[in-house]
Amino acid sequence: MVAFRNHRPSQLSALALNRRRMLALGGLAAGAGALGACGGNTGRGSADGVNLSQWYHQYGEPGTQQAAEKYAAAYEDATVTINWIPGDYDTALSSGLLAEKQGDYPDVFEGHLNRAMVESGQIVPLDDILTDVLDDYTPDDLARNTIDGKVYGVRMIDDPQFLYYRPSLLDGAGITPPATFEELMAAAAELTTGDVKGLFLGNDDSATKLFQPIVFSAGQTLLTEDNQIGFDKDTVIAGALQAKELHESSSLLIGAPTEAWDPSSIIQELCAIQWCGLWALPQIIEAHGEDIAVIPFPAFGSGTPTVFNGGWDTFVNAGSEHVDEAKAFVKWLWVDNEEFILDWNLSYGFHIPPRLSMRGGAEQLADGPAAEAVRISEEFGWAENPNWTPTMETAVDDMMTHIVLEGNDPSTEFDNAVATIQGELDGIFG
Incomplete structure (x- = not known):
């Protein structure tokens, strides 16, 4: 599964938004173009001929x-067609959610919740199919899927997602696993x-990926519970300048054959330490055997280590002609079906x-580096905030790029980013 999934799809519908609201919620990529989906008619179907389309991004495994x-x-109560979307899933999904013809849009799709999806009326609440199992999810997993009290x-x-390293390489160099960014x-x-x-x-030199670890390692957050900016200037600038120092060293692997979501770089010994996700562990163990370990991303300053707990969620398209049937399918597959849930995971x-x-x-996660990955995700993990919009994320990505890679004035860049974020918050929450 693709790593660094703190990005959100640009899932906004023009139907329920005026221009000001659309801009406030992050905007919609215009001219999304062809979907390029790979379809497969895989369901047996029901007596009344209900057809459902389920969309996935293209997984790597x-x-x-x-x-x-x-x-x-x-599934016996509908014919379910799988659309396996290669390439830019976010853009394809944005286009698909605007489609009106059945077959061109998803009835059920995976993604990440954003307030814009709710404000624009693109998805339906699923509280009714989750009533009996809400206590069986982590608070973070519920929070990332909840807007204004509805799931x-x-x-x-x-x-x-964390850092993989080979203990033999660190031991040979007399290095203990780094606990701070300076040690890393x-x-x-x-x-x-x-x-x-x-x-x-x-391969982007990590400038954009490091903003959120900086914030969370300092015990801060993107947005407070009352939707105010949850991080301060001194913390962010100090972290950005450390990232700049790393960028200017010769220690980073840049231009690898594949992105960091793929474990090929550490498998092929192009690097000694790699940021990747739990999904890659079986491949890495196959390559390096017991010579592999994991640690959380080290702390910035006097903070604590961090682990981004990414993942994927399933939603029901409010524009579907078969909303109730789509909800029933989601409940059958992702709520009630323990066999398939465990198989998928x-x-x-x-x-x-x-x-x-x-x-x-x-059992696969019960010992070794897998068990350690679970432990550190529980101790140091943090999750997405559905009120953090794509525009907000772009603002901090630009800030980090301008400071780390381009050498712009950190104070000015921070102020620019905060102004954009505050404008978003004012537009959304008034």
Whole structure:
């Protein structure tokens, strides 16, 4: 599953938004173009001929598409067609949610909740199908799917992201696993040789990815419970300047053959430490055996380590001609079907089952680095906030890029980002 999933789809409908509201909620990518979906008619169908379309982004693990088709084929109350979307899933989904013709839009789709989806009337609440199991989800998984007291998404998988490293390399260099960002920088420098870089955080040089670890390691947050800005200037600028120092070293792997969501770089020994997700653990173990371990992302300043608990959720399109039938399918697959939920989480890479009652049976996660990944995700993990809009994320991404990669004035860049975020908040919450 793709890593660094703190981005959100641009899921806004023009139907329920005037221009000011659309801008306030983050906007919609215009001219989304063709969907490029790969379809598969996999359901057996029902007597009344209900057809449902279920959309997934293209997962990287072998067998995932076939698994989704297997689940659909087992459903007897509708014919479920799987659309497996390669490439830019966010743009394809934005376009699909604006479509009016059945077959062109998803009835059920995976994604990440954003307030815009609710404000524009694109999705329906799912409280009624979750009533009996709400206590079986983590508070974070409920919070990331809740807007104004209503639950709109059903959690499918939990995907913590952290740093993989090979203990033999650190032991050989006399390095202890880094607990602070300064220690990570020093370790990356020491582990860099002519053929191996010390650290791989992503081909964009990590400027944008580090903002949220900076905030959460300081014990701060993106938005407070009353939807005010939850981070301060001194903390962010100090962290950004540390990231700039790392960028200016020669310790980072840049221009790797694949992005950091793929474990190929640490498998092929292009780097000593790599930021990736739990899903990649089976591949890494196959390559390096017991010579692999995980740690949370080290703390900035005097903060604490952090783990981004990413993942995916399922939603029902309010524009579907079969909303009730779509909700029934979601309940059958992602609420009631323990066999398929565990299969999806544990058979194609490793993921943490979102249902607390099912985690005890996840033997694959019971020991070794998998168990450590689960532990640190519970101790240091943080989740998305559905009120944090794409425009807000773009503002901080631009700020980090301008400070870290372009050397712009940190104070000015921070003020610009905060002004954009505050404008968003004022537009949404008045």
